[in-house]
Amino acid sequence: MLAFLIYKLILVVAVFAVSLVVAMYSTYAERKIAAFLQDRLGPNRAGPFGILQPLADGVKMFMKEEIIPGTSNKWLFILGPSLAMFTACMTGVVIPWGGTLTIGDQQYPMQITDINIGILYLLGVVSIGVYGIMIGGWASNNKYSLLGAIRASSQMISYELAMGLAIIALVMHTGTLSLRDIAAMQTGWHWNIVYQPLGFLIFIVCAFAETNRAPFDLPECETELVGGYHTEYSSMKLGFYLFAEYINMFISSAVISTLYFGGYNMPFVGRFVHDPNVLAVLGSVFLFAKLFFFIFFFMWVRWTLPRFRYDQLMNLGWKILIPLALFNIALTGVLMYLGGRLH
Amino acid sequence: MLTNRSEVVVKKEMSLLERIYIPAILAGMRITLSHFFKRKATVNYPEVKRPFSPVYRGQHVLKRDEAGAERCTACGLCAVACPAEAITMVASERKKGEENLYREEKYASIYEINMLRCIFCGLCEDACPKEAIFLTDRIVPSTFKRGEFIYGKDKLVEKVDKRVDISKRQTQTVLEFKQNKKFAHNRLYTDKQLKEKH
Ligand code: SF4
Ligand code: SF4
Numbered sequence: 001m002l003a004f005l006i007y008k009l010i011l012v013v014a015v016f017a018v019s020l021v022v023a024m025y026s027t028y029a030e031r032k033i034a035a036f037l038q039d040r041l042g043p044n045r046a047g048p049f050g051i052l053q054p055l056a057d058g059v060k061m062f063m064k065e066e067i068i069p070g071t072s073n074k075w076l077f078i079l080g081p082s083l084a085m086f087t088a089c090m091t092g093v094v095i096p097w098g099g100t101l102t103i104g105d106q107q108y109p110m111q112i113t114d115i116n117i118g119i120l121y122l123l124g125v126v127s128i129g130v131y132g133i134m135i136g137g138w139a140s141n142n143k144y145s146l147l148g149a150i151r152a153s154s155q156m157i158s159y160e161l162a163m164g165l166a167i168i169a170l171v172m173h174t175g176t177l178s179l180r181d182i183a184a185m186q187t188g189w190h191w192n193i194v195y196q197p198l199g200f201l202i203f204i205v206c207a208f209a210e211t212n213r214a215p216f217d218l219p220e221c222e223t224e225l226v227g228g229y230h231t232e233y234s235s236m237k238l239g240f241y242l243f244a245e246y247i248n249m250f251i252s253s254a255v256i257s258t259l260y261f262g263g264y265n266m267p268f269v270g271r272f273v274h275d276p277n278v279l280a281v282l283g284s285v286f287l288f289a290k291l292f293f294f295i296f297f298f299m300w301v302r303w304t305l306p307r308f309r310y311d312q313l314m315n316l317g318w319k320i321l322i323p324l325a326l327f328n329i330a331l332t333g334v335l336m337y338l339g340g341r342l343h
Numbered sequence: 344m345l346t347n348r349s350e351v352v353v354k355k356e357m358s359l360l361e362r363i364y365i366p367a368i369l370a371g372m373r374i375t376l377s378h379f380f381k382r383k384a385t386v387n388y389p390e391v392k393r394p395f396s397p398v399y400r401g402q403h404v405l406k407r408d409e410a411g412a413e414r415c416t417a418c419g420l421c422a423v424a425c426p427a428e429a430i431t432m433v434a435s436e437r438k439k440g441e442e443n444l445y446r447e448e449k450y451a452s453i454y455e456i457n458m459l460r461c462i463f464c465g466l467c468e469d470a471c472p473k474e475a476i477f478l479t480d481r482i483v484p485s486t487f488k489r490g491e492f493i494y495g496k497d498k499l500v501e502k503v504d505k506r507v508d509i510s511k512r513q514t515q516t517v518l519e520f521k522q523n524k525k526f527a528h529n530r531l532y533t534d535k536q537l538k539e540k541h
Contacts, residue, residue, distance in 0.1 A: 037375045041385040304375040305368065 003106070011112050015092045023246035024054040026295055030246075033299045061239035069232050073139040080136025081233065081240035087129040088247035094118040095254050096180045098264045098284030101277055110264075110284060111180055118179035119167055122255065123160070126210060129248070130156045133219070136241070137229035148228030151310065152219035156210055158317040163206035165325030166199045169332040170259060183263030191262040198328045200260045202321055207252045209317070211245060214302040218310055253294035254287070261290050397511035399480040400463040403456055404507045405500040406475055408446050413500060414475035415454065416447035424470035429460035447473070454499060458483045458492040468512070474521075477509040 028043065028050070035042030043050035068077055098110035115121055130153045137149020173195055174182050186192055193200050209216040220228035227233075230241045257263060264283030273279050308316065360366060386393055395401075406414050417434035435452035437445045444450075465478050486492065501507045 033379075036379045036383070039378055039381055039384045041383050041387070044387075300372060300375065301368075304371045 007108055008112065011110070012093075015097065015112060016089060019089060019092050019247055019250055022250045022295075023243055024058070026246040026249060027057065027242075028054045029295065030299050030302075033296065034303045037300070037303045058239070061236050064235040066235040066237075067232075069140060069142070071141045072232065073141065076135050076139035077232075078237070080132055080139055081230075081237040081244070082132075083135060084129065084132030084244040085240045085247075087125050087132060088244040088251065090125050091122055091251045092254070094121055094179050095251070095258055096183045096263055097254075098287065099276070099280035101280050103277075109180070110280065114178060114180045117177045119171065119177045119182075122179075123164060123167070127157075127160060129210075129244075132241075132244070133229050136233070140229075140232035142232050144226045144231045145229050148219045148221075148225045148231065151225070152212060152229055155212070155216065155218060155313060155317075158314065159206040159209035159216075159321070162202055162317060162321035162325050163210065165322065165329060166196075166202040166206065167259075169199045169325070169328045170196050170203075172329065172332050172336065179258055183258050183265065186262040187265050189267050191260065191265075193260045196260065196328075196332070198324065198331070200256075202325050202328065203260065204256060205316075205321060207256060208298070208301065209313075211248045211252055211298070213245070213249065213298060215305040215307045216313060217302075217307055218313060249295060249298050250291070253291045253298065256294050257287055257290040263287055395480040397480070400465045400478040402458070402479055402481040402483045403461075403467070403494075403499055404477050404479050404509065405454065405496065406477060406507075406509065407501055407503065410443065411503045412442070412444055412446040413450060414446050414473045415451050415471075416449050416473050416475070417451035417454070418449075418472065420470040420472060421467035421476055424466045425461075426464060426466060427460045427462045429457045429462075430467060431455050431457075451496070454496050456494050456499065458494055459489065469521075472521075474513070477507075477512055479507055479509065 031053070032042040032050075043053040046052040046056045068074060093112045094115060096109070096111040096114070101108040101110065133152045133156075134149050137145040137152070140146070170182075170192060171177060173192065174185055176182060176185075182192070208214075212219050219225070220230075225231070230238055233241060264280075264287040266283060266286045269279070269282060269286075273282065408414055417432050419432065419434075422428075422430040422432060431453075432451045432455070433453040434449055437448050437450055463478065467476050468478055483492075
């Protein structure tokens with residue numbers, strides 16, 4: 001029992017630390033990639049190649065003056081960014097970060113907990129994330145913040161629907177809600193992207209909208225909303241909001257890789273490597289490779305596409321993505337029926 | 344039509360393929376990715392400096408002659424020429440024994456250029472009959488106080504042991520332009536000629 005607890009504790013701390021470090025260096029990567037896509041060099045002063053830039057940013061954020069507006073609701077004002085950060089960190093729990101390590105006669109799956117409704121948990125936590133933004137925007141007692149928060153929450157709620165529908169088609173195909181089972185099913189090249197291309201497209205568009213990133217970064221808008229929901233925030237509370245976005249991006253990339261790109265499965269490698277422990281570790285490495293590609297993809301898109309107008313955003317969500325997702329469900333059903341008949 | 348480059352705007356319906364946007368998005372992403380590998384335009388400033396033109400107009404220098412005496416004679420022509428009225432000076436008479444310090448009998452005891460007013464046009468340099476003031480390729484550094492932008496003789500006059508090279512600006516053609524008596528701006532009028540002019 002104690003060994004079990006210690007192993008889980010180590011896993012929790014590791015996942016937490018990795019999320020934070022990856023998110024930290026995502027801020028660096030974002031600036032570097034943005035710069036490279038624009039023919040610039042990006043931060044290169046703090047340490048070699050600017051590698052210490054995130055630390056410098058963090059120190060800067062901590063040192064800034066902390067301002068809580070007098071007219072704000074103090075407790076909710078503090079709760080907002082905490083909630084955003086909290087929910088961002090919570091999602092890493094159900095993601096299978098790798099295969100199973102076997103030490104002695106004990107099995108150690110590299111996943112904090114494998115709840116059998118992992119996907120529902122994921123969607124649930126993501127929807128709580130809206131509250132962080134909503135509460136923060138409302139508690140600021142500022143028109144810009146409130147409008148930004150309304151925009152953010154309506155956007156996130158709209159796209160959650162399409163996202164849920166895209167996942168329903170995936171669940172119909174896999175027949176399970178457990179992320180570990182879904183990942184385990186996609187051995188070799190049986191990645192879900194092959195069976196659910198439309199679903200993947202819908203899912204990734206929604207993932208962009210859920211993380212509030214370009215081209216769906218409407219909640220922040222200098223011309224109309226100043227900073228959006230975090231207009232009134234300063235110091236590390238602002239840092240939390242910004243940081244939560246990067247953790248969300250990390251988690252989204254992990255979820256995309258797990259749901260549609262085979263998770264920790266590697267095609268071909270199983271033929272050459274037979275030690276299950278080595279395979280498990282390699283699997284984690286492979287998962288992270290996919291994940292980093294998707295983080296890069298997030299940034300690549302951000303620095304390529306212009307943003308939507310708000311009505312276009314809503315039209316895309318309600319009039320295109322949701323019907324498309326419904327069609328995808330119907331299509332999946334028909335194909336499954338026909339496939340069943342063929343076997 | 345005012346120019347031959349204008350284009351008539353047509354509001355045409357987008358085709359289905361265009362409305363899906365994905366081909367356009369992929370094309371755009373291909374373009375940005377190609378920039379990812381391109382040579383960067385950034386110049387890493389303090390380590391790498393872009394070469395200045397030899398006749399770059401930066402911070403002024405007041406020259407000394409070969410013997411180390413200040414060339415400026417406080418004639419005030421530079422101050423008159425200056426469109427920004429950045430130059431002020433106080434003239435003094437050279438005392439006995441100061442011949443090694445000042446080349447002419449009259450010299451500027453105070454000579455100030457307000458670098459916040461100066462537009463670095465170089466007209467002072469053109470106006471100077473004594474080859475005393477030149478603009479150089481040094482950049483005026485920024486400071487926090489306004490007063491520090493008023494450069495006096497301590498900053499403007501070159502040090503005897505640290506001469507500022509202005510040979511690039513003082514080419515043969517420039518010298519000729521400044522000294523050739525055929526040009527009206529270099530001609531000395533006699534009193535009679537002046538009377539005729541007015
Ligand atoms: S460079 Fe132009 S503006 Fe500056 S002091 Fe000389 S004449 Fe005046
Ligand atoms: S710098 Fe030249 S133009 Fe100006 S006062 Fe001195 S001698 Fe005259």
